[in-house]
Amino acid sequence: MTFTQERTIADQVRLDFPILHQEVNGKPLVYFDNAATSQKPLFVLDTLRDYYEQYNANVHRGVHTLSAKATEAYEAARDKVAAFVNAASRQEIVFTRNATEAINLVAYSWGMNNLQPGDEIILSVMEHHSNIVPWQFVAAKTGAVLKFVELTPEETLDLEHFQKLLSDKTRLVSVVHVSNTLGCINPVAEICTLAHKYGAKVLIDACQSVPHMPVDVQQIGCDWLVASGHKMCAPTGIGILYGKLELLQAMPPFLGGGEMIAEVFLDHSTYADLPHKFEAGTPAIGEAIALGAAVDYLTKIGMDKIHTYEAELTAYLFQQLEKIPQIRIYGPKPNAQGEGRAALAAFTAAEVHANDLSTLLDTEGIAIRSGHHCTQPLHRYLKIPATARASLSFYNTREEIDVFIKALKETIDFFSGLFGDE
Known part of the structure; x- marks a missing residue:
């Protein structure tokens, strides 16, 4: 280019x-339907095809040349994503199928194990279903209470209402960075600062921001951030979960099986280090590598x-x-x-x-x-x-x-x- x-x-x-x-x-x-999914440049399509044509093999498991090449490209994509959102460590980037799975990972791994009856989860009325339904599941199982931030007359997030909802009972705030309907850009850094004063964790749905503007997770100060590859010129079937290292380390695995283990015995198992603890089974290898290519493409522009x-x-x-x-x-x-x-x-x-x-x-x-x-x-x-x-x-x-x-x-x-x- x-x-x-x-x-x-x-x-x-x-x-x-x-x-x-x-x-x-x-x-x-x-x-003009880019908020639903973006189109893919030849550079990304060629990268995906090259993987399947030239070095299709499973990752992390084989010592042969194709497996080593696939593993190197897969992990290089993680490095690219980490740099793209300015994660402090490559271990803070977990590959998922999409942003929906990333939110569910946090909901089940962190939410189910840390929320108790009476704890409060703050969302907003503008959230995508993917950032509502998982928390409804969690609330039903744990007894936590959902609260929703309303809108200003200008149809933006009502920050004053958000501040009124915050309390010592607030354990989690999960909000969208950019609304896929209202188009408003929410003040996520300020939301994180306010929530952290009460000891609450913050998850940011960045599906509509990461493809369109610079996003810096350290500057925002969020605890988790999710995005979908298919909205940022990458293939479908690949998503991103960023999480602060100490949080991810404390969270139990989301899915069990191959790849996420250290050792398996008949009566117990030990788990792999981050980020592999959360990447059970054969991952979307080609899609992750193509996501890395999409990051390269966007970064070059x-x-x-x-x-x-x-x-x-x-x-x-x-x-x-x-x-x-x-x-x-x-x-x-x-x-x-x-x-x-x-x-x-x-x-x-x-x-x-x-x-x-x-x-x-x-x-x-x-x-x-x-x-x-x-x-x-x-x-x-x-x-x-x-x-x-x-x-x-x-x-x-x-x-x-x-x-x-x-x-x-x-x-x-x-x-x-x-x-x-x-």
């Missing part, structure tokens, strides 16, 4: 993404540059959406430079259902999300059944936004014509 000042990041990288250069329903694809460019796209997207009178966007408004929120917009369009919008836009080759985006409690809180969501990435362009806006206007006009006389 060669970058110049005159061309946008998207201009420079779009050829790296073969999937973007196709027609859908006879129209050039406009892919520069997360600061990605964040700045996506902020510019955000500003332009909002400027155009706000020209459509029927549109109601949820979450805070960005400033003139597009800062202050993520590069996504969840919205409603008068009485047109989000699924109808998405279906008709698809006929124009435009892929957006519709529904509750795995945030049903948030949609109930906002008193809306569903939203449509356009979510951007660094390979998207202003020209694509123009195509989207034009088709969106025409779709809304179409429905207005159908039902305007009723």
Whole structure:
């Protein structure tokens, strides 16, 4: 990749993404569903294929050349991820199938063993289901109590309400860094500082932040942080759990079996050192290696540059959406430079259902999300059944936004014509 000042990041990288250069329903694809999953560059796809074509073997177990090469590449990916989020040690990075598994790992390994009746877990009403359901399981088993931070009038996390919920009973705070529906960027460093004053642990769901902005776990001060590879240009089936070393050392294994053991006897077993204690069975080797390649790819572009460019796209997207009178966007408004929120917009369009919008836009080759985006409690809180969501990435362009806006206007006009006389 060669970058110049005159061309946008998207201009420079779009050829790296073969999937973007196709027609859908006879129209050039406009892919605006990046909050659900990102597309994959050739560099990542080639890395995954190279593993299976050239050195496919199991890791940590064989002494032959292919196994040694696979192990080296797998562990190199861990080093890359550790550097990417600025972990203090490579042992603080555990590979999981996805962020959902990473949260469940913490819930079952730490939550089930450390929470008691009356202990309080603080979440927020904007959480993804993956950061609600596991804690419901834990609360039901341990007698812990769930509490939820509500929203400000600007539809951001209400920090004052959060502070009121904190008490000596608070044992855990688990919140999203960037909402996949509201697009708000939560003050996670401040949340960690406030929670730690009460002795509570903090888990951060960083699925929507790690692919789009620099994330530094030491600067944030969190106890755990999770992310999914498929949202950051890596394959599906690979996720990240960061945890402070002393916490991970104290936590019992999540799953039992091969790989996570030191020695196995008929009546007991001892466990491997970190991070292997939490990586039972054959891992997603090729996917982890490809995740390392995705980290290389993003790092070469520069997360600061990605964040700045996506902020510019955000500003332009909002400027155009706000020209459509029927549109109601949820979450805070960005400033003139597009800062202050993520590069996504969840919205409603008068009485047109989000699924109808998405279906008709698809006929124009435009892929957006519709529904509750795995945030049903948030949609109930906002008193809306569903939203449509356009979510951007660094390979998207202003020209694509123009195509989207034009088709969106025409779709809304179409429905207005159908039902305007009723």
